[in-house]
Amino acid sequence: MKKVCVVSCWFPLVAMGALGLPSQALAQDEAAAAEDIDAADNIVVTGQRQAYRGDFTLRETPQAITQIGQELIDANNLTRLVDALDLSASVARQNNFGGLWDAYAVRGFAGDENLPSGYLVNGFNGGRGFGGTRDVAGVERIEVLKGPNAALFGRGEPGGTVNIVTKRADFDTRGRINVLAGSFDRRRADADVNIAVGEIAAVRLIGFYEKSDSFRRTIGSERVGFLPSFVFRLGDDTTVSYDLELTRQEADFDRGTIAIGGVLGRVSRRDFFGEPGDGPIEADATGHQVQFDHKFSEDWSLLIGTQYRETRLEGFSTEPELATARQRLFRDGRSLSRQRRFRNYEGEHFVVRGEVAGRFATGSLTHRVLMGVDYDEFDNSQLFLRFRPAAIGATTTAQATNDIDVFNPVYGRFPLPNPGPQTNRLDQQRAVGAYVQDQITLSDSLQIRLGGRFDDITVESLNRANTVAASRSYSRFSPQAGIVYTASPAVSLYAAYGEGFRANLGATAAGTLFDPETSKSAEVGAKFGLFDDALQGTVSLFTLSKSNVLAADPANPGFSLPIGKARSRGLEVDLMGKLPGDIDLWFSYAYVDAEARQDVADLNFGLPIRKGDRLINIPRHTLSLQASRAFAIGDTRLTLGGGVQHVGTRLGETGTTFDLPDYTLVRLFAAWKVIENVEIFADVTNLFDTVYYTNSFAQLWVQPGTPRAASVALRLTF
Structure with missing residues (x-):
C-alpha cells in the first residue's frame, strides 16, 4: 500500500458557509443541464458535465432525484455530508463507526455495514475507503439519485446513489470567507477563492x-482540508x-451510550464509556481527479476521466463488549466490560x-x-488487533474484563490492555464495465429510455495471518428501462425498472469468495410544478429487492x-421552491417498509432473523420541513x-x-445581510433540547443526538 503525506499543505484557511436561502433544487438542475450545452463563451462549465447523467432535465428523467444545493447547505449551517442528507427523507442514518465514517441507507438499503457508504464524487466512485467523514466545504451540490439506476452506475445499492458535485474552477474571479463559533467550543473557518x-x-x-x-465528556475532534481545483x-x-x-x-x-436491560436513558447521554x-484516531484522505471534456459539435461530446484516492484510518479505541458471556453489565446492571482495539485500515481506489x-x-x-x-x-x-474481556465467572476480576462503572465513570482505573492479533487481511476488487443508454423521443409528450450495463469483476482475498488466498471472477448484465409521459x-x-449488483468483499470460513448482491428495483411517479413552476415536486412509489446479502455462519463465528x-x-x-408570499419551502416525506425476506442468522451475533423482520435503523416515517422568508429593512435584508x-x-x-x-x-435560523458583501448568520438546533438517538448497532452501541446548540457565523464575499 502506498502512502502519501503532505503535511506542508496544511494551514488554517478561513471560514464557514453558513448563510443563504433554501435553493430551488429542480431549477438548479435545469440550469446545470443548460450549462452543459452552453456556447463557447461558457465553455469552462463543460468540465462539470457529470458522467452517467446526460443532458436531461429532471422532468424528463424517469427516476426521482433530490438536489441539495449550496444555498440550502448554507441556510442550514451544514458542514458534513450526513447532516446534509438528513434533508432528504429517503435517507436514513446507519452505524457510523464511532463517528469516523459516513453511513446511510437510501430507501431502506445500506450495503455493507463494515465499510463506509459508497458515493460518487463528480461521477467517480469516491466513498470507499477510510478517509473519515466528508466535509461539505468543497461541495457545490449533493444529488440523491434514487431508484432503478444501478444498471447504469453499477456496483451500487438499488435504493439509490449519492453523487457529490464539487466546486470547480471557472473564469469568474471571486471569493468568500466564513468564520463560525458555536456551542461545545466549536470553532470553524473556511475560504473559497476562484482566480x-x-x-x-x-x-x-x-x-x-x-x-x-x-x-459527550472528554470527546473532541479536529479537521483540516485543502481542496483546490484547476481548469485549462x-x-x-x-x-x-x-x-x-x-x-x-x-x-x-x-x-x-448504552441501553441497560433494553432501556435507554438510564445513564447520562453525556457520559463517555471509552x-x-x-x-484520537486519525483518518486521512488524499485524492486526485483529472477530466478531459471535448465537444465535437452541439450534439456530440466526449468525457474521459481518472481518479486515484488513498485513505488511512489508524488508532486505538476502548469499546463495550457485546457478547453476553463476557459482559458483566448484563449481570449487575452497572459494570460495563470493554474490549480494547487497534486498527490500521488502508484503502487504495483507482478509477478510469x-x-x-x-x-x-x-x-x-x-x-x-x-x-x-x-x-x-x-x-x-x-x-x-483486539483485547477481549474474559468470560464472566465467580473469580473473574474487574481488571480482567476492563470494567467501567456506567453511573460513576472513572477513566484510567486499570492499565490499558495490550490488544493481540485478530485480523490481518487484504481484499481486492478489479472491475471492468460498459454501459449504454438511449432515451428516445417518440412524440412531444412521450419518451422511453432503454439501456443496460455489463460488468466483469474479479475479487481476491488474502488472509495474511495464515497465507490462505482465494480468487474468483464473475460477470453480469444489468438492464434498465423507463418511460416518461x-x-x-x-x-x-414516469415509470422505471432496473437491475444491478454490488460485489461482496471477504470470504467464508473455508476461504470461498461470495457472489455479489443482486438487486431489482421499480418505481412509478409524477413530477409537477405549481405557481408557474415556482414550487416543484415529485411523488413516487417504489419497490426494491436484493439477494446474496451476507449473514453469519452459525458454525463458524466471525x-x-x-x-x-x-x-x-x-x-x-x-x-421545493417558493410559495406565494415569497416563502421559500423545502418539504421531504418518506414512508419506507424495509424487511428481511428470508430466515437467516444475524451477521454479527448469530441471532435469528425472521422473514418479515424490519431492517436495522430504517424508520417507516421520516419528514423534513423547512420554510423561510426574507424581509427588507432599510438597505439591509433579514431572513427568518x-x-x-x-x-x-x-x-x-x-x-x-x-x-x-x-x-x-x-431549529430556528436568521440571516442578516448588513451590506452587499457582509452577512451574519445565527441558528439554534434542537430548540426544545429533545433527547434522541440517531442510529445504533446494538444495545450497547447507541449514538445519542446532540442537545440544544447554537452558532453564529460571519460571511464575507468579494
Whole structure:
C-alpha cells in the first residue's frame, strides 16, 4: 500500500458557509443541464458535465432525484455530508463507526455495514475507503439519485446513489470567507477563492479548519482540508480539469451510550464509556481527479476521466463488549466490560472512465445516447488487533474484563490492555464495465429510455495471518428501462425498472469468495410544478429487492455466508421552491417498509432473523420541513426561518425487539445581510433540547443526538 503525506499543505484557511436561502433544487438542475450545452463563451462549465447523467432535465428523467444545493447547505449551517442528507427523507442514518465514517441507507438499503457508504464524487466512485467523514466545504451540490439506476452506475445499492458535485474552477474571479463559533467550543473557518488567469486557465482554492469539543465528556475532534481545483482551456470546445483532495481528521472513537436491560436513558447521554487515554484516531484522505471534456459539435461530446484516492484510518479505541458471556453489565446492571482495539485500515481506489454523449434522429424519432466504459480497482487492507474481556465467572476480576462503572465513570482505573492479533487481511476488487443508454423521443409528450450495463469483476482475498488466498471472477448484465409521459406543461408521469449488483468483499470460513448482491428495483411517479413552476415536486412509489446479502455462519463465528434476502417498498413526496408570499419551502416525506425476506442468522451475533423482520435503523416515517422568508429593512435584508425533522421508530439491534424511539427536532435560523458583501448568520438546533438517538448497532452501541446548540457565523464575499 502506498502512502502519501503532505503535511506542508496544511494551514488554517478561513471560514464557514453558513448563510443563504433554501435553493430551488429542480431549477438548479435545469440550469446545470443548460450549462452543459452552453456556447463557447461558457465553455469552462463543460468540465462539470457529470458522467452517467446526460443532458436531461429532471422532468424528463424517469427516476426521482433530490438536489441539495449550496444555498440550502448554507441556510442550514451544514458542514458534513450526513447532516446534509438528513434533508432528504429517503435517507436514513446507519452505524457510523464511532463517528469516523459516513453511513446511510437510501430507501431502506445500506450495503455493507463494515465499510463506509459508497458515493460518487463528480461521477467517480469516491466513498470507499477510510478517509473519515466528508466535509461539505468543497461541495457545490449533493444529488440523491434514487431508484432503478444501478444498471447504469453499477456496483451500487438499488435504493439509490449519492453523487457529490464539487466546486470547480471557472473564469469568474471571486471569493468568500466564513468564520463560525458555536456551542461545545466549536470553532470553524473556511475560504473559497476562484482566480481566472486570462481566458486560458483558472484556479479555485478551498480550505477548511474546524476544532470542536462535544456534548459527550472528554470527546473532541479536529479537521483540516485543502481542496483546490484547476481548469485549462485548450480550445473553444476542449477543457481539462484537475481536482485535489487533502483531508486530515483526528477524533476520539465513541460508540455512544448504552441501553441497560433494553432501556435507554438510564445513564447520562453525556457520559463517555471509552478511555481518553487511547487518544484520537486519525483518518486521512488524499485524492486526485483529472477530466478531459471535448465537444465535437452541439450534439456530440466526449468525457474521459481518472481518479486515484488513498485513505488511512489508524488508532486505538476502548469499546463495550457485546457478547453476553463476557459482559458483566448484563449481570449487575452497572459494570460495563470493554474490549480494547487497534486498527490500521488502508484503502487504495483507482478509477478510469470514458463516455460519449450525443443525439441523432432516425426518421421522426430523436435519440439521446450515452455510451461508456469504466475500470475500477479497490484494495481494502485491514490490520485489526483486539483485547477481549474474559468470560464472566465467580473469580473473574474487574481488571480482567476492563470494567467501567456506567453511573460513576472513572477513566484510567486499570492499565490499558495490550490488544493481540485478530485480523490481518487484504481484499481486492478489479472491475471492468460498459454501459449504454438511449432515451428516445417518440412524440412531444412521450419518451422511453432503454439501456443496460455489463460488468466483469474479479475479487481476491488474502488472509495474511495464515497465507490462505482465494480468487474468483464473475460477470453480469444489468438492464434498465423507463418511460416518461408529459401530461401537461406542469406535469410529467414516469415509470422505471432496473437491475444491478454490488460485489461482496471477504470470504467464508473455508476461504470461498461470495457472489455479489443482486438487486431489482421499480418505481412509478409524477413530477409537477405549481405557481408557474415556482414550487416543484415529485411523488413516487417504489419497490426494491436484493439477494446474496451476507449473514453469519452459525458454525463458524466471525465468518459469513451469502444467504440473506431483503425487500423495501414505500412512498416519497418532495416539494421545493417558493410559495406565494415569497416563502421559500423545502418539504421531504418518506414512508419506507424495509424487511428481511428470508430466515437467516444475524451477521454479527448469530441471532435469528425472521422473514418479515424490519431492517436495522430504517424508520417507516421520516419528514423534513423547512420554510423561510426574507424581509427588507432599510438597505439591509433579514431572513427568518425554521425547520422540523421527524424520524420514526427504528429497529436498534438486528434479531431483537430493541427499538430506538422516534423523535422530532425543531431549529430556528436568521440571516442578516448588513451590506452587499457582509452577512451574519445565527441558528439554534434542537430548540426544545429533545433527547434522541440517531442510529445504533446494538444495545450497547447507541449514538445519542446532540442537545440544544447554537452558532453564529460571519460571511464575507468579494
